[in-house]
Amino acid sequence: MTTTPAADTAVTAAALALGDDALVLSHRLGEWAGHAPVLEEEVALANIALDLLGQARVLLSMAGDEDELAFLREERAFRNLQLVEQPNGDFAHTIARQLYFSVYQHLLHDRLASGDGPFAPLAGKAVKEAAYHRDHAEQWTLRLGDGTDESHARMQAAVDALWRYTGEMFQPVEGIDGVDWPGLESTWRDIVEDVLGRATLTLPEGPRTGAWRAGAGRQGLHTEPFGRMLAEMQHLHRSHPGATW
Amino acid sequence: MVTTTPLEEQLLELAGSVPDPELPVLTLRELGVVRAVRAHGTDSVEVDLTPTYTGCPAVEVMSLDIERVLREHGVREVTVRRVLAPAWSTDDITDEGRRKLREFGIAPPRTGAASGPVRVALGPTRTREGGPADEPEPVRCPHCGSPETELLSRFSSTACKALRRCLACREPFDHFKEL
Known part of the structure; x- marks a missing residue:
């Protein structure tokens, strides 16, 4: 089989988009190490981060040298969703981000795994991991939403605050064929609405993109906190090139 | 060939x-x-x-x-x-492997749970014996064998394990999660 350079370029672009989502969210979750509310949650978030890091390594290796891509690219070269770069906030914000992203990732990888495209092997593994991430996020959303007045208010504030970053997930990704993006979006919305309903929370209203163009993260336009996150993530590798354990 | x-x-x-x-x-x-x-x-x-x-x-x-x-x-x-495909499943662990896990104090994964469509409802946090047919098979305590155990945390010492507690002997134990 021969592939045209154009097809290769598209697959590379898609590998970067999905790989950057996994890498950036993994780093954000890793920031909880030493700060999580309880020990079990510290371990859970670290394990979810590890799954995502494994996925990122496979995907970035499809696009080039994983270390160079992770540690030597500038902010504008990253193709991740703006949702995953959002700061951890309080625990409710982290759980809201997990809920929105893990439902999306689970649905997307389920579709990719059933095809025979270049992402099918990775998606076949990632879909199983994402099912656990999704379950974790759903259980916490229920517990916090249907918990105390304080936890309910914080969980509602978190799902509201991150809502505007959710529209971008359903912009078609160049290089991924055979995904019905509008169908993915309506299934995602139904699932999120169901979980929020059971958690006595209200599905946010309002725009699902900000003042920026939809799909901005996929084009390298990121929110302000991302630069600081990258500085910390890349600092060691840039300061000590070639450093190993 | x-x-x-x-x-x-x-x-x-x-x-x-x-x-x-x-x-x-x-x-x-x-x-x-x-x-x-x-x-x-x-x-x-x-x-x-x-x-x-x-x-x-x-x-x-x-x-x-x-x-x-x-x-x-x-x-x-x-x-x-x-190699990533076909994706590894806990059903790939041999019977001998399951026996050794149990003896080591880790509840082995239940079989068949990983096949078919991906399950999102990963089951109630408590398991018991003789529940309704749609209830998953209980996770048994590897120490005393009781089917009455409860989930403490979905993630444990490694990504592949969950932390549970036996309601009979009260011992906590790791459960190799179905994947």
Whole structure:
């Protein structure tokens, strides 16, 4: 089989988009190490981060040298969703981000795994991991939403605050064929609405993109906190090139 | 056409005899992660290894251990390839592997739970015996065998395990999650 350079370029672009989502969210979750509310949650978030890091390594290796891509690219070269770069906030914000992203990732990888495209092997593994991430996020959303007045208010504030970053997930990704993006979006919305309903929370209203163009993260336009996150993530590798354990 | 030579079978057994670095009671064969061994002549061998979880950090140590064992048996060149498809499932753990896990104090994964469509409802946090038919098979305490156990945390010492507690003997234990 021969592939045209154009097809290769598209697959590379898609590998970067999905790989950057996994890498950036993994780093954000890793920031909880030493700060999580309880020990079990510290371990859970670290394990979810590890799954995502494994996925990122496979995907970035499809696009080039994983270390160079992770540690030597500038902010504008990253193709991740703006949702995953959002700061951890309080625990409710982290759980809201997990809920929105893990439902999306689970649905997307389920579709990719059933095809025979270049992402099918990775998606076949990632879909199983994402099912656990999704379950974790759903259980916490229920517990916090249907918990105390304080936890309910914080969980509602978190799902509201991150809502505007959710529209971008359903912009078609160049290089991924055979995904019905509008169908993915309506299934995602139904699932999120169901979980929020059971958690006595209200599905946010309002725009699902900000003042920026939809799909901005996929084009390298990121929110302000991302630069600081990258500085910390890349600092060691840039300061000590070639450093190993 | 894929055929396995006697040499390859012997090498597969050797590669499979390596203990899992995180669960040393299990061998890689019992864990079901060594997929194939291909010999090119007598000097060069390629091993297909599949990770349990995509980010499993043990894979690198497994690769090094396989290389070391095969080199010790006279193979000059060993290449360990990481293969993702078909995705590893806890159903790939052998019966012997399950027995060893239980003896080691880890509740083995339930069989069949990982096949078919991906289940999102991962079951209630408590299990018991004789519940309704749609209730999943109970996770039994590896210490006293009681089916009445409860989930403490969905993630435990490694990504592949959950932390549970026995409601009968009150001992906490790790449960190898169905994947």
